[in-house]
Amino acid sequence: MRKYDYRAVIFDLDGVLTDTAHYHYLAWKKLAESVGASFDEAFNEQLKGVDRMGSLNLILAASGKDFSDADKLALADQKNLHYQSLIAQLSPADLLPGAAESLQQIRAAGLKTALASVSKNARAVIERLGIAGEFDVVVDAAKIKNSKPDPEIFLTAAAGLGLTADECFGIEDSIAGIRAIKSANMFALGIGSPVVLTGADVVIAGLHQFSLQDYLR
Numbered sequence: 001m002r003k004y005d006y007r008a009v010i011f012d013l014d015g016v017l018t019d020t021a022h023y024h025y026l027a028w029k030k031l032a033e034s035v036g037a038s039f040d041e042a043f044n045e046q047l048k049g050v051d052r053m054g055s056l057n058l059i060l061a062a063s064g065k066d067f068s069d070a071d072k073l074a075l076a077d078q079k080n081l082h083y084q085s086l087i088a089q090l091s092p093a094d095l096l097p098g099a100a101e102s103l104q105q106i107r108a109a110g111l112k113t114a115l116a117s118v119s120k121n122a123r124a125v126i127e128r129l130g131i132a133g134e135f136d137v138v139v140d141a142a143k144i145k146n147s148k149p150d151p152e153i154f155l156t157a158a159a160g161l162g163l164t165a166d167e168c169f170g171i172e173d174s175i176a177g178i179r180a181i182k183s184a185n186m187f188a189l190g191i192g193s194p195v196v197l198t199g200a201d202v203v204i205a206g207l208h209q210f211s212l213q214d215y216l217r
C-alpha cells in the first residue's frame with residue numbers, strides 16, 4: 001500500500017460520517033415503489049454518491065415509463081421532502097463510530113480536512129451533527145457542475161485547501177465516489193465492503209477502524 005506525506009483528508013458525508021445513506025435509501029425506495037420501479041440494495045449501490053436528479057433518472061429509467069420534466073422535478077421534491085423528514089432529528093449522537101475521533105486525529109496531526117458531498121442537504125447535516133467547524137473546506141452540490149463519479153468535487157476540495165491531488169486522500173462509501181477519487185488521482189479509502197468497492201486502494205468496515213498512521217509515510 002502507498003504511504004505518503006499526506007497533508008489533507010477529504011471526506012464524503014453520507015454513509016461515511018453518518019448513516020444518512022440509509023435514509024437516502026429509504027426515501028428512494030418509497031419513490032421507486034410509487035412509480036412502479038423495482039428497487040433493492042444492489043440497485044441502491046449504483047445510486048450512492050450520485051446527485052438527486054441523476055439518481056432519479058436511473059430509477060425512472062428502471063420503471064420503463066416516460067416522465068415529463070415537470071413530473072421529474074415534482075418527484076425529486078417529493079423524495080427530498082421525505083428525506084428531510086428522516087434527517088430532521090439528526091444530532092451529534094448520529095455520527096458513526098469513529099467519525100469524530102478520525103476528524104480529531106487528523107487535525108491533531110496537523111493535516112487539513114475537507115468535505116466533498118454532492119448532497120444539497122450537506123450543510124444542514126453537518127450542522128446538525130455538530131461538525132460544521134471541523135472542515136477547512138466544504139464542497140457541496142452548489143460548488144460543482146459534475147456529480148461523482150466525475151473527479152471535480154475532489155479536485156475542487158484539494159484546490160480549496162491549496163494542495164495538489166497527491167497531497168490529499170479521499171474517503172468514500174460509494175462506487176461512484178471511489179471512481180471520482182481515483183479519477184482525481186488520489187488514494188481512495190473505501191468504507192464498506194471490498195466486494196462492492198473494488199476500485200478502492202484499501203477498504204475498511206467503518207471509521208472505527210481508521211488510524212491515520214496506517215496511511216502516512
Ligand code: BG6
Nearest residue numbers: 014024048049051052119120121
Ligand atoms: C449523496 C448521496 O451524498 O447525495 C446520494 O450518496 C444522494 O444518495 C446525493 O442522492 C444527493 O443528495 P441530496 O440531499 O442533494 O438529494
Ligand code: MG
Nearest residue numbers: 012014015173
Ligand atoms: Mg456516501
